[in-house]
Amino acid sequence: MAVVSALISLWAAWEFLVLADKCGAHTPRFSVLGAVLLLHLASFFQPMQAGTALTLLALALFLLAVFRSHGERVLPDAASSIFCLIYTGYTMTTFPLLLARENGPSLLAFLLLVVWAGDSAALYVGRSFGHRRIAPILSPNKTWAGTVASMLGGVLITALLVAFSEFLVGHDITLLTFPGPLWRWLILAVVINIGAQLGDLAESSLKRGAGVKDSGDILPGHGGILDRMDALLIAAPLLWYAQLLQQF
Secondary structure, eight states, rough: OOHHHHHHHHHHHHHHHHHHHHHHHHHHHHHHHHHHHHHHHHHHHHHHGHHHHHHHHHHHHHHHHHSSSOOGHHHHHHHHHHHHHIIIIIIGGHHHHHSSSHHHHHHHHHHHHHHHHHHHHHHHHHHHOSSEEETTEEEEEEHHHHHHHHHHHHHHHHHHHHHHHHHHHHOOOOSSSOOSHHHHHHHHHHHHHHHHHHHHHHHHHHOOOOOOTTOOSSSSSBBBBHHHHHHHHHHHHHHHHHHHHHHH
């Protein structure tokens, strides 16, 4: 999972940097990619120091922009580089961290199913019943009907997932475990769904600002890696921090 997360993170970072350069920045792409890779290595070997690594790498990218760029380009180059490190790098480090928890596979299944079920429900309901746009400037295809359907889809899949895990536990199979009351997981599903939808809108805004339809073309008919991961880049950190909050 650490290797897969790092590879996806590097590809998403490259696509983001291409978008940033279309908006007028001139980012040091390979330096940013190196910082993303170092962040993943630090998170893997010293997960409790990931925040420290992020700070040091962000400062390094800032100083690089100061001495590399010229005049009015220092700020956009530094801002784009540092945000890329956070947006496509730091967020992806939460995937192996989630998997490393006691019920890690269950958490990843919960995360992916909530996001995917929400996307599917929003797509079909939005196409059939969506009339009022939620953010016509950022994403003309997003409707209020699709938004509500997405949230209900995430809640429904969560209830089914928890029920299925209880069925498995009743047969002495601990493949999936969701400790605590059902209502806690339903609330968490709503939070994750909101984060996923905001992530989708945020990436749409980035693409619109760069004047492109997709972040890339590596996935025919689906755009780039960033297009596929936009919702998870916000949802995964939310789930990770929710787990940390539950410890307190």
